[in-house]
Amino acid sequence: MVKESQEQLEQEHLDKILKLIRQKERALDKSIDSAQSEAQNLNAHFFDDVKLDYDGYSTSMDTALSIHQQQQMLQERQNAWQHDTKQLSTLQRLEQKPYFARVDFKEKGEDKPETIYIGLGSFANNEDHFLIYDWRAPISSIYYDGKLGEVSYNAPDGEQTVEMTKKRQFLIEDGKIVNMFDTNEQIGDQMLLNVLNEKSSIQMKSIVTTIQREQNKIIRNTDADLLFVQGSAGSGKTSAIMQRVAYLLYRYRGNLNSSQVIMFSPNQLFNDYIKNVLPEMGEQNMVQMTYWQFASRRVPGMNVETLFEQFEDDHEDKDIVKLKDSLQFFNAITHYAKHLEKKGMLFKNIYFKSKDKPFYSKDKVKEIYYSFNENYHLRNRIEATKEALLNSLSHRVEPETKKAWVSKTIESLDQEELNKLYDHPDQEFESSAKEEHFLAKKIVIKQLKQVSRKINQNRFLNIRGQYLAFLRAVPKLIDLSKWNISQQQWEDHLERVKHRFIERRIKMADISAYLYLYDLVTGRRTDYEMRYAFIDEIQDYTPFQLAYLKYNFPRAKFTMLGDLNQAIFTKDESRTLLGQISKLFDSEKTEVVQLTKSYRSTKELTEFTKQILRQGEKIEAFDRQGPLPVFYKRDNLEKEYHALESILSENAEQDLTTAIITKTLAEAQAVARALKEQKVKATLIGSANQRLVPGTLVMPSYLAKGLEFDAVIAWEVSEDNYHSIDETQLLYTITSRAMYKLDLLYTGEKSELLDNLDPKTYRNK
Incomplete structure (x- = not known):
């Protein structure tokens, strides 16, 4: 009975809030219409109210002020319109689900508790009294962090302590409270179960309503220069990071915008998967890219090894790749570049009109480059060399006008082309010789622009040759025997890199080093604007790549997250990754957060999957029930396909989204073909640039990173x-x-990697 009356009171409160939200929406609609029509009216009659007078200084000053006033009025109307539009969009989101929690608390010295409601955004009445608090507001933190009793939170004026007396959670649908429950713990299991039992979709959902205490620590951390989140599969690390971005944009509003936040994700599919999370919370999406995109956009003339090639082609010498991925290799390039200030820089000829004779020979460029004293470091040297070459270029104009190509060009021009060269029509000259000289100079200056462009673009540097020269120097900089690499192996490898360069190809193991050397040699300026960098699936990055990202964003605070149990590309190296990364950051400013509870999967699935790991980090299952995993052993491929079809129809009956995950792309293509022949509907995801679509998906393992599905069929285990x-x-x-x-399908013998499973944790069919 008590619960019923409580629910009734809460429903009345909700009705009142919804009524106020709708009133405010109507008022904003009117205000937006009015601001829009005023702006249009101002635009249409802009000069009607402007005093245009150009007779003297004082009157033209009045004119300028008059125009300025009109512009200001127009700007104010537009600002008001933008502000109201943003507020309206927040209210429209709140109207769907105004809030999800209520917290009662007493401040010190107060007798009566205060009540606040927490939702996806803030809402205040006309007296500026908050009826709903944004989940990111400092006070909202107590909902996520504390049990009933004394609890602290960080307010703008320092730490505050209050006594929490009630913590209530709501499930609201279509303006009605579907369920509500009080809890003493953090977010109640019932709330989590309701959300987790929803069917998966092709887009990630916001987890604001179910943020756990350990996730809240990640979201609200503002002190660490490096926040390293190690979380087991399905522990909500990516979700927590998305909420962290939203929190930072809220906390530093006015000083931080979404273009100053960058996220590196495992592939384009994943970008597609998370693209709605921030807009759902009323924030613009941050800059998002894969590391491959970050590197390859810098070398448009070369083909950088793709995710597919990296996974499918594993022929490169592992010890050499291990060396190239290391911090020692990064430091070797830094050291090598310093040595280039004294000698060893390689240059290219700059040609103009003739491929036989350089316009500026590489020896001449080298002479200029090393003519500056030792106070000139790499960046100063390159700038001074460019300046000297451009200065010299202006002295080359006159001699060039006397060359045969110039007079031939003049003769070949028609009258219209000639007219364009004169400063103005009817331009007169003292003699035809002076006119010809004038035209010759114009033509030479125009043509020499291509040389000045080459100079400005550093085209006189031989970066590919320089990278090969660095590789030749590596045995002097690094003891190769400590990496199990012989001199002969290194030389053979160098030839392969050189051959790839001729074919305009470069491996992932080389691209970061190549770009880092280029940046040091050219003095390319790093990005000082970026304030926060997020790196997901950290276990697939190398220490070199992370050092290079830190070099690129020197002022950014880094959040790195991943599951060291899921390293696909770095494999054994993932174990020492944290140790290597921590060398890049101040240990005082480094925080490591461990997320061990897996929320994604049912208890049955978590207990099954964690057994696969040899030295898996501790993984706890969340108590959500489901069927045991099932192995299907079949005698041949035809029977395996029959089993696949029956599983798919079973999943369809239960309305489950299914992903058939194969080891390689070739297998995924074969499965997709076979299903098509049997008229079974499925979409092949064969490239990271494809969109995720509803329905059954077939994809290779390396494209499944970070994604989740109701049902997974592991093919040919x-x-x-x-x-x-x-x-x-x-x-x-x-x-x-x-x-x-x-479901796990295979022919022949099951993989030995699955031999240590407890028979109670799966079934055979």
Whole structure:
């Protein structure tokens, strides 16, 4: 009975809030219409109210002031319109679900508790009294962090302590309270279960209503220069990071905008998956890209090894790749570049009109480059060399006018082209010789612009040759024997890199080093504007790449998150990754957060998948029930496909979104073809640039990073397909994408990597 009356009171409160929200929406609609029509009216009659007078200084000053006043009025109307539009969009979101929590608390010295409601945005009445608090407001933190009793939060004027007396959670649908419950804990399991039991979609949802205490610590951390989040699959680390971006944009509003936040994600599919999370919270999306995009856009003339090539082509010498991925290699380039201030820089000829004789020979450029004293460092040297070359270019104009190509060009011009060269029509000259000289000079200056462009673009530097020269110097800078690399292996490798350069190809293991050397040599300025950098799936990055990103964004605070159990590309190196990264940051300003509870999957799935790991980090299952994973052993491929079809129809009956995850792209293509022949509807996701679509998906393992599905079918988990110990993490990644149902198919023998599973945690069919 008490609960009923409480629910009734809460429903009355909700009705009152919704009524006020709708009133405010109507008022804003009117205000927006009025501001728009005023702006249009001002625009249409802009000069009607402007005093235009150009007779003297004082009157033209009046004219300028008059125009300025009109512009100011127009700007004010537009600002008012933009502000109201933003407010209206917040209210429209709140009208769907005004709030999800209520907190009662007493401040020190107060007798009566204060009540606040928490939602996705703020809403105040006409007296500026807050009826709903934004989940990111300092006071809202107590909802996520504390149990009933004394609890502290960080307010703008320092830490505040209050006594929390009530913590209530709501599920609201279409203006009605569907469920509500009081809890003493953090976010109640009931609330989480309701959200987690919703079907998955092709877009990630916001988790604002179910942020857990440990996730809240990540979201609101403003002190760390490096926040390293190690979280097991499905622990909500990516969701927490998206809320962290929203929190930072709210906290530093006015000083931070979304263009000063960058996120590196595992692939384009993932970008597509998370693109709605921030807009749902009323924030603009940050800059988002993959590391491949970040690197390859800098070298448009070369083909950088793609995610597909990196995964499918594993022929490169592992020890050499390990060296190139290391911080020692990064430091070796830094050291090598300093040595280039004294000698060893390589240059290219600059040509103009003739490929036989350089306009500026590489020897001449080298002479200029090393003519400056030792106070000139790399950036100063390159700038001074460019200046000297451009200065010299102006002295080359006159001699060039006497060359045969110039007179030939003049003769070939028609009258219209000639007219364009004169300063003005009817231009007169003392003699035809002077006229010809005038035209010759104009033509030479115009043509020499291509030389000045080459100079300004550093086209006199031989960067590919320089990178190869650095690789030749590596044995003097690094003891290769400590990396199990012989001199001969290194020389053979160098030839392969050189051959790839001729074909305009470059490996991922080389691109970061190549760009870093280019940046040091050219003195390219780093990005001082970027304030926060987020790196997801950190286990697939190398220490070199992370050092290079830190070099690129020197003022940014970094948040790195990942699951060291899921390293697909770096494999064994992921174990030492944190140790190597921490060398790049001040240890006092580094924080490591461990998320061990997996919320994505049912208890049955989490208990199953964590057994696959050899030295897995501790993973706790959340108590959500579902079916046991099922193994399907079949005698041949035809029977395996029959099993696949029956699983898909079973999943369709239960309305589950399904991903069939294969090891390689070739397997995914074969499965998609076979399903098409059987008229079974499925979409092949064969490239990171594709869009995620509803329905059954077929994809290779390396494109499934960060995604989740109601049901996963792990294809061909046989010994033939998965036999190497370093494929353990790959199997873990595939199976841990499933939220509710997991089926594993194979022919022949099951992979030995799945031998240590407790028979109670799965079924055979």
